[in-house]
Amino acid sequence: MRYFAGASALNFSPSLLLQCSIRRRKLEAIGRRLVMTSVNSQSRSRESGGCDDGIITVEEWRRWGPVSPFPSAVKQIVDDLKVLECKLDAQIEFGGNGGKLQGTFGDYEDKKHRATYEALDDPEKKFRFFAARQIACRLLGSRGYLCQKCWLAMEDCMCSNVKPCGLWKRIRFWLYMHPRDFLRQNNTGKLLWQIFGPQSATLCIFGIAEDEEIMWNEFERAGKSQVCCLYPNQNSELTLSVENAFANSTSKNPGSSMSDEDKTLHFILLDGTWNNSAAMLKRLKDHAKSVWGDEDLPCISLATGASAMHKLRPQPSWDRTCTAAAAIGLLSELSLLPQFSSYGLDKQADAIDEALVILLDSLTGRRLRMGRSITRKVRNTISIR
Numbered sequence: 012m013r014y015f016a017g018a019s020a021l022n023f024s025p026s027l028l029l030q031c032s033i034r035r036r037k038l039e040a041i042g043r044r045l046v047m048t049s050v051n052s053q054s055r056s057r058e059s060g061g062c063d064d065g066i067i068t069v070e071e072w073r074r075w076g077p078v079s080p081f082p083s084a085v086k087q088i089v090d091d092l093k094v095l096e097c098k099l100d101a102q103i104e105f106g107g108n109g110g111k112l113q114g115t116f117g118d119y120e121d122k123k124h125r126a127t128y129e130a131l132d133d134p135e136k137k138f139r140f141f142a143a144r145q146i147a148c149r150l151l152g153s154r155g156y157l158c159q160k161c162w163l164a165m166e167d168c169m170c171s172n173v174k175p176c177g178l179w180k181r182i183r184f185w186l187y188m189h190p191r192d193f194l195r196q197n198n199t200g201k202l203l204w205q206i207f208g209p210q211s212a213t214l215c216i217f218g219i220a221e222d223e224e225i226m227w228n229e230f231e232r233a234g235k236s237q238v239c240c241l242y243p244n245q246n247s248e249l250t251l252s253v254e255n256a257f258a259n260s261t262s263k264n265p266g267s268s269m270s271d272e273d274k275t276l277h278f279i280l281l282d283g284t285w286n287n288s289a290a291m292l293k294r295l296k297d298h299a300k301s302v303w304g305d306e307d308l309p310c311i312s313l314a315t316g317a318s319a320m321h322k323l324r325p326q327p328s329w330d331r332t333c334t335a336a337a338a339i340g341l342l343s344e345l346s347l348l349p350q351f352s353s354y355g356l357d358k359q360a361d362a363i364d365e366a367l368v369i370l371l372d373s374l375t376g377r378r379l380r381m382g383r384s385i386t387r388k389v390r391n392t393i394s395i396r
């Protein structure tokens with residue numbers, strides 16, 4: 012996902028340039044250590060543990076990151092999968108990345124869920140079914156395999172290395188995540204709530220009603236002027252720079268009214284692949300229109316230019332930056348504005364940066380291990396989102 016507007020480096024302030032160059036050096040060093048094996052290429056198979064293991068409690072759900080109640084549509088699909096497992100007397104098997112169903116059970120379930128999908132009469136229902144099924148499969152397929160906090164395989168858990176950090180209380184991030192990115196090891200949006208906590212960086216899964224309701228309730232409470240979507244496209248004429256969005260507006264100056272609880276700034280980060288971002292943005296804009304009338308959802312884009320992450324992204328995606336880098340860019344740009352300069356936003360950006368380095372180290376370590384044990388040719392990319 013490209014979050015940066017590609018402005019000339021000549022426009023940067025010296026301090027931002029320095030920060031960027033320090034980050035770039037650190038990340039380049041890691042890039043050199045990467046070996047050409049794929050983080051996602053290890054095939055594996057795991058079983059869910061039998062007919063009576065299908066209950067997902069709200070506590071289990073929230074340990075993965077969400078703040079919502081366990082979504083009813085996801086629960087329905089988990090229940091259906093378990094009923095099917097008992098009926099077929101064939102255990103649910105997952106393999107590959109992200110809980111893809113396999114084997115006899117997988118073949119049968121594939122036909123069944125396609126029929127259910129086709130029978131749904133409206134696109135919104137189809138979309139919600141798709142999202143819920145993705146989440147259900149990923150939850151069951153990741154049980155006992157991924158660490159619930161960092162979404163890495165247990166043996167790669169990076170949790171003990173991540174330093175928590177307080178995000179300035181007037182900022183709240185919303186990780187608007189595509190269902191296909193939920194529980195992905197190479198997702199970087201998850202780092203934000205690992206570092207700042209789920210009340211400062213909140214997961215909202217695209218198409219999951221309970222999550223979207225919580226997010227929009229907060230936005231309605233805060234008001235349109237306090238909500239911004241970070242726009243992932245440099246070509247848009249509809250976006251404002253961070254400076255233009257915040258520099259000249261007293262109403263958007265939360266520093267001037269510290270006692271007002273409603274002055275929290277809500278930033279939506281689209282957390283999915285480049286190809287999915289248009290649909291995600293459209294859903295946000297449609298909802299914004301239904302809440303606030305004809306006016307569009309305010310969008311901003313970053314001017315941070317060639318991101319530090321570029322060096323790590325091999326072609327063809329080298330120019331797309333990950334979600335965590337977008338948050339770093341946003342906090343860095345905000346910290347340069349006078350009204351935001353005293354809240355330690357640059358330190359908070361550094362905290363994300365450090366966690367990103369730790370994540371890349373973990374992913375790299377995995378690739379190194381896999382490189383020793385896998386002799387067949389594997390995809391020669393590492394990708395982070």
Ligand SMILES: [Zn+2]
Pocket residue numbers: 158159160161162163168169170171
């Ligand atoms: Zn962990």
